[in-house]
Amino acid sequence: MEFAISDQIRSVHAPPITEVKGWLASREPDPGRPLIDLCQAVPDYAPARQLTDYLATCLDDPAMAKYSPDEGLLEVREGVCARYGRVYGAAPAPEGVCLTIGASQAFWLAIVTLCRAGDEVIVPLPAYFDHPMALEMLGLRPVWLPFDEKRGGVVDPAAVERLITPRTRAILLVTPSNPTGVVTPPDVIHELYSLARRRGTALVIDETYADFIPCGAAPHDLFADPHWGDHLVQIMSFGKTYALTGYRAGCLVASDEFISHALKAQDTMAVCQPRITQHAVLYGVRHLDDWVAGNRLMMERRHDLFRSVFTRPGNPFELAASGTFFAWVRHPFPGRTGREAARRLAVEAGVICLPGEVFGPGLEPYLRLAFGNIREEAIPEAVERFRGLAV
Template sequence: MPYTVSPRIAGVHPPPISEVRGWLAERPDNGLELIDLCQAVPDYPPAPELTAHLATLLTDPHISKYSPDEGLPDVRQAVCEAYRRSYGAVIGPDSLCLTIGASQAFWLAIVTLCQAGDEVVVQSPYYFDHPMALEMLGLKGVYAPFDESAAGLPSPAVLESLITGKTRAILLVTPSNPTGAITPPEILADLYELARRHNIALILDETYNAFIPGGARPHDLFTRPDWGEHLIQIASFGKTFALTGYRAGMLVASPQFIRHALKAQDTMAVCQPRITQQAVKYGLEHLDGWVAANREMMARRHDLFRAEFLKPGNPFHLAASGAFFAWVRHPFGGTGRTAARRLVDEAAVLCLPGEVFGPGLEGYLRLAFGNIREEQIPEAVRRFRGIRTESALP
């Protein structure tokens, strides 16, 4: 008999982006150029000065060697200084572990915090990689439903109602992937107090924190002297500095938690590549203005898309949106996959179906603005308006 795949892995749905991109091979040739609203990847390259700086490091023999598991001390110190600017944070390098993207940071957090049979309360719509990881690890995700009337913002009361004796954490992505919604600091403060009352962790995935309009402070949680008792942050520099292929993530937690997480780090990846660490350090020390300009550009894309999409006569409904994403209710009676497949076949628009972001979300689609330039937005919205519908919304 041949070896078999773990039942837990076998039961997990394949990566949604790979699934949706597979449809392109079967797309009919209707003469339309594809508009890709599928993946949240910046369409602009890293800053030229960052690339030039990295080129000077490639001949350094140290750049190809391991670093400490948690990352180079000077890089982590640069992160601490950047967090003082952006969060008002008073944190030390021993609260940081640099990781292979935010996804590895999430794995580190979960395997350090939880064991099989534990529960994690997750706000829907969620980032699809998170429940995939929970399922693989034998953890139970307990999902707070999406409230369209609240534009997807979490309700502390609803989340608290889902906590049981097996709950180890509340998990929230802000700004949200997929809705773009930015959870206000006052709600995040309430969620921290909720985690404190129940002696659990609040896990915040803040991958898109550099794209909050105006560069506003995401929250004040890192200014609290007790932040490390109940807060775990998943962070990424991949979107911030257009380094997605460099896999520039980070786990932020108490020094005690990081020390235990490093046991898993050593068996997973040992360390983030030095070239990635040097890219992050350069970006944090030199590219605040470049980051701000890209934040403003993404805000313009969002504002233009929203203005065009909300004009009368659109059969699709904008349920929520933010700098990187729009969360749209489609006018068809079937699933999100059916709607997304129709969009790619009939309108050459590629996006993700709502059901990959949570149960009961078949009526929605996620649109990402990373790949669409401002001049393309009117045409993209025109295609939504022009698609044939059988059961349009009132």
């Protein structure tokens, strides 16, 4: 007798990047027109050479193959906190940091510590698809805040407050946004934090792309509030920051008490972040600030070039919102889904991107484009393929 798959997980959609790349099976390779990948937000540049040289020296240490404390090595967490002080102007204590296997695991830790089945989490649209997938698997209800194109995708705190109910356990914010690239201004973040405090809920901020905010501006100064941990939970990643996506380098930042409970889940889920990843993070936070700033400037140039070329007259696709890593685009096919538009781009134009509907309900008119994989010299050709697709 065949075993049963849970109905709860059956109802969750499959990973969208895998689906999109599967469409290419029907496309004949064209050496003169190679595939342009605007699908996954993976830096196309390698980690800093001095970092990889350092890691090579670590591998001879037998301790590198052993567990660390669940929350991570103290010297790594101290180094992370010192970098927070440089970036944010204030920092959590090491006891408020848990190193995780990417930001995705940090999100799981945050949510299982905050919520129980049947609770609600307010999720602004468009949403990074892994977040609602996780919520639905855990039996939680995402409460959708509609995308407001007139506000440029910036969340309206007053609209968030109207969605709060007695079941609301968290307000989720991703800034800079994946998928739109939009940076939430610090004053709006403060309003959301004040709202969470006033209504007795948590503000959960995913700042995976915080190191790509234009001009290197500080994302916010919430850590300067001595009581920040009462209502703030932060999710962070070093994967994009140091081009270590495969190393799965993330962290969860919260109050000491919150982390003490999250470690119960950490121990049953992963035990600890791998030591080699922790040493990569430690080297990065100690030595690579200038390297990170250089890559931010490079990604800003990519975005600025893309925006200037894409918005020239005659493009049937419209730019709805964008930022250093992403563009959120309205496709020109009325009555067609984003999936249909994205598949046409993949098969006919050799450009892969993600359909809007994988980022939440009602987003079929949109597509997400990512700049991580495309160098500046390839951007004009990529935009021409959009312009050339028959409407």
